Amino acid sequence: MGRIGARLLGHTRRLLFGIGAALCVATLALTGSLERWEHLWLDELFELRGVRPPTAPIVIVTIDESTFQELNLPWPFPRALHGKLIDRISADGPIAIGVDVMFDSPSMFGPRDDEALGAAIARAGNVVLVAAGAQDDQPLVAQGGKVTGVEREVSNLPLPVIRKGAAAVAPVNIVLDPDGHIRRVPVRVAVPDPQKGYEWWLALDAQLHRQAQAAGLPAKPLPDAREVLINFRGGPRTFQWVPYYRVVTDEFKEIKGLFSGKIVLIGSTSEAQHDVFATAFARAGTMPGVEIHANALETFIRGDPIRAMPRSVSTALAIAFALVGSLLVVRLQAFRALVVTLGLLVASGLAAYAGFRYGDFWLRGVGCTFGLLLGYGATVVENFVSAQLYKRRLSPFFSPDVLRALVRARDVESLGPRRRVATVLFSDIRGFTSISERLQPEQVEEMLGEYLTEMTQIVFKHRGSVDKYIGDGIMALYNAPFEDPEHALNAVRTGLEFQERALTVSAKWQARLGAAIRIGVGINTGEMLVGTLGSRQRFEYTALGDHVNLGLRLESATKDYGAPIIISEYTYALVKGRFPTRELGDVTVKGKSQPVKIYGVVPASVRRYQRAAFAAAVTLTALGDGRVCRARAADISEGGLALAGVPPEWDIGTRVQIRVEGGDLPRRILAEGTIVSRRGDAAGVQFATLDAESVAAVAEYVARGREAEDDAS
Known part of the structure; x- marks a missing residue:
């Protein structure tokens, strides 16, 4: 029959399922069997629209x-x-x-x-x-x-x-x-x-x-x-x-x-x-x-x-939606067809809501929804059965992995390259070459495997994807392949947690092998080409463009500036005020004449103030969504607090109101700040607003605490 003929036969068979679904929907619509559900949909539209104050007297x-x-x-x-x-x-x-x-x-x-x-x-x-x-x-x-x-x-x-x-x-x-x-x-x-x-x-x-x-x-x-x-x-x-x-x-x-x-x-x-x-x-x-x-x-x-939409029109639309649901499965890969189907359902729902809210128009959407789902579902079932038969026919010739790849071949195409604004993160272990020269290959493999595993978990935790491992380095993407409105924030949170986790890993390997590690992180945000690149035999999901190159350049610059985390001005614009930062200057990317301003993000491990042990109850209120939690203070400085008992969902970068109650301070403290570190239930909070009298009270308390420690020693 030939490949084209076989494909046409398969498409025709699937379309027949869609036509059958369309006829079924038409019968239900014409006999009024869907009317009860349409009425329930009308009631739901009223509820979604909400109460309108009467205007007539x-x-x-x-x-x-x-x-x-x-x-x-x-x-x-x-x-x-x-x-x-x-x-x-x-x-x-x-x-x-x-x-x-x-x-x-x-x-x-x-x-x-x-x-x-x-x-x-x-x-x-x-x-x-x-x-x-x-x-x-x-x-x-x-x-x-x-x-x-x-x-x-x-x-x-x-x-x-x-x-x-x-x-x-x-x-x-x-x-x-x-x-x-x-x-x-x-x-x-x-x-x-x-x-x-x-x-x-x-x-x-x-x-x-x-x-x-x-x-x-x-x-x-x-x-x-x-x-x-x-x-x-x-x-x-x-x-x-x-x-x-x-x-x-x-x-x-x-x-x-x-x-x-x-x-x-x-x-x-x-x-x-x-x-x-x-x-x-x-x-x-x-x-x-x-x-x-x-x-x-x-x-x-x-x-x-x-x-109300006339029933004849709603019936015609229901038939059309059933055929569209079938065509989506015929023409598109399964996941993309599902996404488009869900998109159509959402779009039709939003259109019905908008028409009702703003035009007092009742779009009879149940028939359309039922038609789309029935057409899609019937064709998906046929598609699944055909795929199983296809794999059974080819199983004597190909390995299971190859068969799965053949069935999923169009999944790869659905992630084809396209331009989008994303955030890229590069990290690298400082001096890893010299470290590896002092260790056995098995030790290097164990050390690197543990490190990359932990860092990958951090990337996934903050909604990122690992683009690739470059030796001891990691390239991660944010806002790809799925939209994330906080992609820049999540990338910086990842970098900060990288630094915190690196301290733990470094202490462990210093004790075992005498090999302490430090890492540098570069982060940039901008438009880049993101998607699957390569041949049909070998490909990867990655990003290309000047902004990717700038991210790599920033990671390299961490050595020159002595800053563990460097972000570009483009990332800084999206995270400004959420993390403690300091301006480092400008860098010029190869091939570009316009310099780019860069900033260092200060990890919580960098302590700029004298601290003293401090026991008190602390209430945190998240600015924006109003979440509240109670924690315990462990120590205090003019710059912030070390807390215990903070729930894990309070991420790095969360802006909070801080209320300190009790303790040995001469006055209560009410300030705003930012969570800058997390480890278990412990959190470091940096003050953003602290009045002069409170600063003086904290400084006096810390000074007394340091004197007491010196006297005891």
Whole structure:
């Protein structure tokens, strides 16, 4: 068949898996099987977006538990009491009053009770009452994104004596999705009419919107749709609540004027009255129906209902994503395909979030996600099976190592060279040639192996990669192959820990072989070519460029300047203020006319101040993230503290606030500083800010301590 034909056959077979996945996703999308998950995704988008403070002038008068306790009345309340409530609210001059309470049957307190409420409604002149559908008193149900039962007879009308003075009567039905959540609200309800066949009634929230517009409140026009997705502002109590009892009792004097220029909604917020539902911000079913109406009314006033992607478009995208998931595996190496797949998932998620947050647009992303994962997964399974068959066919001819390399061949290509800003570190043992001449080869191998192993662990600890070993030297890269925003900091931390570890290794080998070691470290940051270089038979992951050469030049310069760690001005710009440094001067790199300023990083092992033993409790607070730890002071100087009991995650370079409590100092010390050394739970902290009085107190303490030591000796 030939290599090209075999490859095409393999690609075709894999694509068939992707096409099968696409057909599966299309079937699920078209039958509405994914709709429940899409609704959950919509709820999650609300949660991710967070609460938005309401802007419409809406206040809710709540019939809540506190009202039942304060009034000590059973439900239903006397309608004359409702009338008193409306009179008091109306006296404040509200825009409109919406009453989410049914008055479809005579009052148990007699006709005068109904008349009292009707008279109050007539006096107000801007009250909207509610009614329900004739078939039942349950909310409308949405199936497949469409509302069923919108053509309903309106019954449960308020009694004529109550409704005759109302500004309007409106259907109060809310739309329930199949999972029992409320996400949408009807704008208009088609009501059968003997003469016209049917007429459109505005639902409660739309009717209140009309009343508000008529009263002069700036509001967007009502949408032409029969129902819209509510743009929820938040969960319960997002809108202002005023307990019912505060309006009808003497407490009204304290809140008088609160309802002026407001749309007032009256309804139950008590779970005992079963008028609570599940919504995006109240998935446990704790959102009162009256606050759902407040959210819907705000949506109408602002004119910002959630706009949903049409199902036909989301289905087409889901099919496309399934095919893309399959093509990624066909065209790319497995790891790269995984990265791109995850990237697409993240990108689509971010796009959905951005569209929802900034454009109130609901991108139905579940179908796309499921399609991408199914297309990718089906093709990966086929790819894995094919790879195993491929290895089995070739196993008589190649070694296991070669077979693994063949299967992973495109992994190497995925790390192809490209330009990127990175930090390079070079380290070298001073005078290692003369040391090795005094030792046996086996001793050199043992010594070097132990040293390189320890240094490699330090590189890995600080998110670096070992580029290569150059005899006794190490070349390490930071910010490659993965992004690390603290690559320069981590490189300097590595160099400092190199110096600390080198002291331990040197002491050990000095005792055993009389061979003490010292190391120099050069660090530079800049743009370089990073990736796999070499032939297909032999390659390495490395970096090339002028900035790499400068790093090597700085490592060599440590001998000339007598500085254990030298960094360039480019690295210094990224770590300035995080480590104790001193300016060394300028160096000129071969082939460059512009000199480069260099700095020496001072290791913690370089002690510039007299120290004395000091026992006290110390509290460290990390500047930036606020982490806190308690440690013990071991000694003190004008320059800093030696501490014990510091957790390992407090790295070299961490900036801290230092609070010293207790001890024999005449005053408490509060300063800022930097962790400059670590060994086990011990840490060296260098003061960055220490007031003059504290410096004097520490100096006096250290002087007394030194005198006591001299007297004792």
